[in-house]
Amino acid sequence: MKELQFKTNINCGGCVSKVTPVLNATEGVCGWNVDTANPGKVLTIKTDSLSEQEVIATIAKAGFKAEAL
Numbered sequence: 001m002k003e004l005q006f007k008t009n010i011n012c013g014g015c016v017s018k019v020t021p022v023l024n025a026t027e028g029v030c031g032w033n034v035d036t037a038n039p040g041k042v043l044t045i046k047t048d049s050l051s052e053q054e055v056i057a058t059i060a061k062a063g064f065k066a067e068a069l
Helices: 013-024 052-061
Strands: 002-008 029-035 042-047 066-068
Touching (some): 013 029
Antiparallel strands (some): 029 042
């Protein structure tokens, strides 16, 4: 399993609630967390099969931007 980190524009609890169903429904996501207190709003995803580009595309489907760290 690998851990991927992304700088995002997921700013608050409301944003997290919008992205939650998308990430939870994504096959290959074993766990995730957004640190909204971090200036970069860092999203950490644990996955055994997803690439950085696949995660970025998934976040975009939820209406947010992500940039690999």
